[in-house]
Every structure is written in structure tokens, then in C-alpha cells.
Amino acid sequence: MYLKRLSLFNYKNIAEANFDFDTKINCFVGKNGIGKTNILDAIYHLSYGKSYFNPLAVQNIRHGEEFFVVDGVFEKENRDEQIVCSLKKGQKKILKRNNKPYERFSDHIGFIPLVIISPSDQDLIIEGSETRRKFIDSVISQLDNTYLQQLIQYQKIIAQRNALLKYFAANQTFESDTLSIYNEQLHDLGTSIFKKRKQFLEDFIPIFNKHHQSITNSAETVQIVYESQLSEKPLLQLFDENLAKDRVLQYTSVGIHKDDLSFEIGTFPIKKFGSQGQQKSFLIALKLAQFEFIKKQSGVLPILLFDDIFDKLDETRVSKIVEMVNDETFGQLFISDTHPERTENIVKSTHQSYKLFNL
Ligand SMILES: Nc1ncnc2c1ncn2[C@@H]1O[C@H](COP(=O)(O)OP(=O)(O)O)[C@@H](O)[C@H]1O
Ligand SMILES: [Mg+2]
Numbered sequence: 001m002y003l004k005r006l007s008l009f010n011y012k013n014i015a016e017a018n019f020d021f022d023t024k025i026n027c028f029v030g031k032n033g034i035g036k037t038n039i040l041d042a043i044y045h046l047s048y049g050k051s052y053f054n055p056l057a058v059q060n061i062r063h064g065e066e067f068f069v070v071d072g073v074f075e076k077e078n079r080d081e082q083i084v085c086s087l088k089k090g091q092k093k094i095l096k097r098n099n100k101p102y103e104r105f106s107d108h109i110g111f112i113p114l115v116i117i118s119p120s121d122q123d124l125i126i127e128g129s130e131t132r133r134k135f136i137d138s139v140i141s142q143l144d145n146t147y148l149q150q151l152i153q154y155q156k157i158i159a160q161r162n163a164l165l166k167y168f169a170a171n172q173t174f175e176s177d178t179l180s181i182y183n184e185q186l187h188d189l190g191t192s193i194f195k196k197r198k199q200f201l202e203d204f205i206p207i208f209n210k211h212h213q214s215i216t217n218s219a220e221t222v223q224i225v226y227e228s229q230l231s232e233k234p235l236l237q238l239f240d241e242n243l244a245k246d247r248v249l250q251y252t253s254v255g256i257h258k259d260d261l262s263f264e265i266g267t268f269p270i271k272k273f274g275s276q277g278q279q280k281s282f283l284i285a286l287k288l289a290q291f292e293f294i295k296k297q298s299g300v301l302p303i304l305l306f307d308d309i310f311d312k313l314d315e316t317r318v319s320k321i322v323e324m325v326n327d328e329t330f331g332q333l334f335i336s337d338t339h340p341e342r343t344e345n346i347v348k349s350t351h352q353s354y355k356l357f358n359l
Helices: 036-048 119-126 129-143 145-170 176-216 235-241 243-249 276-298 315-326 340-348
Strands: 002-011 014-020 025-029 067-076 079-088 094-097 114-117 222-227 260-265 303-307 333-337 354-358
Touching: 002 036, 014 036, 025 036, 025 340, 036 067, 036 079, 036 114, 036 303, 036 333, 114 276, 119 129, 119 276, 129 145, 129 176, 129 260, 129 276, 145 176, 145 243, 176 222, 176 235, 176 276, 176 315, 222 276, 235 243, 260 276, 276 315, 333 340, 340 354
Parallel strands: 025 333, 025 354, 114 303, 303 333
Antiparallel strands: 002 014, 002 067, 067 079, 079 094, 222 260
């Protein structure tokens, strides 16, 4: 699978742009702020139906304009697949495949497998647990649409349960029957989600370890540990035990929406005890593992976006990545970089076909 053509209209700082891509390597080069990352983000949009960088959809419309259009033609299993994502101010975002709008965006997830490696991946280490849950969820969702539907359903019911807790507090009342219905629904969904996350991590962590050892020449020991309240007790029991607390908080304090991943170096949090370089290697290994995992499970080579990746790596690590690209284990690659010569030298050394877009 690869992206053949891309047209952008009023997407972030890009008024209009059209690209015909190489099936293998494509590089966007140009000075800071020119829009390299924005182009990668537009490609991301076609896979995930949203921006990787800006969660506020309307802010992806070019300043002073009314709408944006991202239009891409992929070749997948010898067929052209046109994906168009557009947004007009004050309206709902539209995602179409071959001119047919999706009713649920979630049905599109996984159709165009894609992995991005970007400096903002740092958030996975420094931010709260939500970013890490989103990471797990986005990997599993690309392969298992039922999981995504369960997750959406779970979040809906959590919101209803929270509203009920607020209602109880505001009206100084309590009714265990309604709460029980929510608890049971959440128990079923939450347990299924927990099991899928657990299974996923059992498969994923060895792949991550392999990539990490390869990037760092096994110089560092790192660990990913799945932390979930559900590994201790069934969710129904957790709800019972935390009922008094939840009523005070007017919020559901237990469940899979509290899950986290602990990223460790030695046995310490990498957030506090990892150097910048160690954190970077960790994140790249994480994303390369995501790539390999999706490839293994789906049989499709995901599109890979490398945003400013060479900037942060020393030569050994750059050549490691070049080796991998050469190895036919990768499909289509999009690279952004500020140095045209550096990029061209790196890319030339792969002896793969490539195109360089000077912005
Ligand atoms: N909605 C928008 N309208 C216009 N410009 C935008 C919008 N969103 C972001 N930008 C601009 O895009 C530029 C950044 O582009 P980016 O792709 O990150 O550059 P780089 O080439 O360094 O990767 C910034 O100048 C930013 O202000
Ligand atoms: Mg950039």
C-alpha cells in the first residue's frame, strides 16, 4: 500500500499544494515553519481522520479561511482508494472513501495503517496516563475494530455514570438500581478491554525490547509495565469498594480509564531518570515496534512518517535506520528535514527510489 497523490487546500499554513509521490521514499525539505510537519500531519489525517498534533479540528483550517480539504489517492491491493477529509467551519468533519462518506469515522481506522515518529512523541513520556492509553488504544484499534467500538461505548457509559453521581449529589439522593446497570455494563466492556490490552502488551513488549536492543546495542535495560486496577480485582468489586469515594468525587475513580504504562530504565521511571538520548531511543523503539506489530497482524506495510527524525539522532542511529529501510521491511516512507544535503545523502545511501520536495 502506498500514497500516490496528495492535494491540500487551506490545510494549516498551506493554501494549496499537490504532490505525486514515490512508492518508496519521499522527503520534504525546507526551513523551519515552512509546513513540512503540516504535510505529514495531512497524511496522518487520511489515516486517522484527525490531526496528530492539534486536537482542535477547526484550528487546522488555514487562518482566515472557511474550510480545508485533504485529498489523497492510495494504491492498496492493486486498487485506487481515494480518501478525502474535509472540514468547514461550523460543520461536522467529513471523511470519504471513494466519494462515499463514512457514517462512523471509526470504521475507517485501520484501513490505511500508518505510524508517525515525531519529536512530540516525547509527550508519551512526560504527559499523564491518558497519552499512553491513547497510544495503546490507537495501535489495537488499527487492528481490531470491535475493540474501538467497545472503548467508545465504555467512555459513553462512564460519562453517564458520572452524570448520575453528580445528580445524586445535587439532589441528595441515591438509587442503587440505576447505578448497578451502569456498573454491569462497564464491567463487561472494561473486562474485555482489559484482556485485550493485556494480550496486546504480552505480544508487543518483546517486539519493543528487540528494537530497543537493536537501536542501543543492548547498552540499556528498559521496561514497559502495564498497570491496571483490573489486574488486582474484578471491576464490579472495585466499583463496590469505591462507591463512597465516587459519590464524594462525583466521578468514577476506578476502571480501565485509569490504566497506565510505566516506562522504566533500570527499575526507575524513564521520565525522571532517563537522559534525553535514552528517552529518544525508547520512543523510537516504541514506534518501530508499533510498525512491526501492525505489519505482523494486518499483513500490510504501514506508511511511516519520520518527522525531523535525523535531527535528533547521532550517525550510528541514523545508519541503523537506513539499514532497516534498505531491508525491505519498510514500505513507503515520508521524511521531513531542514537540511537538504543531509537528507539526500542519507536517502541516496539506501539505493531505494526517492523523491525530494524542496518547499
Ligand atoms: N491553521 C493555521 N493557519 C495558518 N498557519 C498555520 C495554521 N496552523 C499552523 N500554522 C503555521 O504552520 C507553521 C508551522 O508549520 P510546520 O509544518 O510545523 O513547519 P516545519 O516545516 O518546521 O515542520 C507555523 O508557522 C504555524 O503558525
Ligand atoms: Mg516540523
